[in-house]
Amino acid sequence: MKLSSCMKEWFSAKNMKLVTRPFGSDNPITVQVLGICSALAVTVKLQPAIVMALSVTVVTALSNLIISALRNTIPPRVRIIVQLTVIATLVILVDQVLKAVAYEVSKQLSVFVGLIITNCIVMGRLEAYAMANKPWPSFLDGLGNGIGYGMILVIVAFVRELFGSGTLFGFRVVPESFYAAGYSNNGLFILPPMALIVLGIIIWIHRSLHRDLIEK
């Protein structure tokens, strides 16, 4: 009885909204325009993009949880340093785990795993949410923002890998007969500018679906 009421409170509609809001109307990439540079760098292929999305989700969720638990004991003047220490610790952990279980992918992601520390989404959520809210909602907020970020990453990577290399997850999906008929892969999709353009088009579609997001 006690557990079920507890669960009800934990997964209340308000808390669930913390997770789902960043998917659409408060998306970290398309609405808050944070984390753009890693979205350009790791989206040439789907596999690294998904690994990157997972890593960022883990880091945002856990760092939100830890900072929120510590929030009343952190002196405001040194809060940035404390936040950075927590983030850096988590990123190093993620990096080590990746090296242990998925060495090939971690080699492809190279420096970008380490650069999660500087990803604005992580710090932004700590400052904007975790410093002022209880641990559980903070955890959900971090989770939601991580997934919202990852979603866009995966969409961009899908488009870029499909048109740029003709593959998905490294498997050829564009049939050979297309190439025989004169089709060729679009080299521009491999280059970073196209990630920016694809991102721009996603933002365009998103805003024309949700007119209230359009800035005056």
Add this chain to the structure above:
Amino acid sequence: MLRNFIDKIKPNFEKGGKWGFLHSTFEAFETFLFVPNEVTRKGSHVRDAMDMKRTMIVVVLALIPCLLFGTYNVGRMHFGALGEAAGFWRMFGFGALKVLPMLVVSYVVGLGIEFIFAQVRGHQVNEGFLVSGLLIPMICPPDVPLWMLAVATAFAVLIGKEVFGGTGMNIWNPALLARAFLFFAYPSQMSGDSVWVADAVSGPTALSMFASGNMEAVPSIGDLFWGFVPGSVGETSAFCILLGAFILLWTGIGSFRIMFSVLVGGILMIWTARLTGATDATVGQHLLSGGFLFGMVFMATDPVTSAQTRCGKLIYGFLLGVMAMLIRICNPAYPEGMMLAILLMNTFAPLIDYGVVNQNIRRRRKRQLKAEACR
């Protein structure tokens, strides 16, 4: 008779009429056929026949010599490389078979997107694409696959123009954007050592000969001037380009400041490069080969994307000429720098204007203060 027909069907396209949602399409065709009968209702206005349609059609006229010669040259290169003798009309016919489909694809795709956007946003369809649609096939090699041309045109119109709000709002020249798209997306098709000469025969352009230092193989100055060399459809003949430049300058549509300063910048840069030994080609060879002249006359002078102030035009043109030659001579990966130079300077044109306008404001303020101090 046509007028009567249009007047008869017009009410259908007015607001609330049967096909009211097609208003802008109708409007486009009506003004294409006749002078618009709307006049400014209040305030003063300039009485001049020089509206946007007229401007655009003059540029199209100026491009015609290049287009006709380019068509002929495609056939000439084809039969020349195969060692066959052929009459003028046979060469021209062969070229037309190559060039006409490119023109059709570029117009159909570009105008299609333009019409859809005008319809959805309730704008008027305007004539900006008449010129871009003609330029796109002229700056592509004749063997570019038509589907690539269609994709590039769609990209240029969508990302280059509609995103920024349509004709007149674009930052970059749409035709060059289409070419840049092709250049980076399908590099093997576009330029370098093995461009199209004839079906199943390919050879280097004069520019890639410069880059590889193979100076004996470069065609003579005469051939470069008249245009009997392989290259993109419209850009080979310096003579036809100068004819177009004459039309543009005579009607006052192309800016002589830009053309002049591009030329000065280019020549200065070639001289510098020759002094330092970076290039073996002479000034004439550099100017006459590749897209330098074509870009200078038809693309750098684009009134939308170039600088607007007089002084700004000179700075814009000079830097453009310098950049074009700098990229061409110093970067082995890009044998032709004109496209990238124009796109780069398009980006900076508003900044140049901003600087020039502010400089003017400062100068006049100083003069004002001085006048007040004397009094």
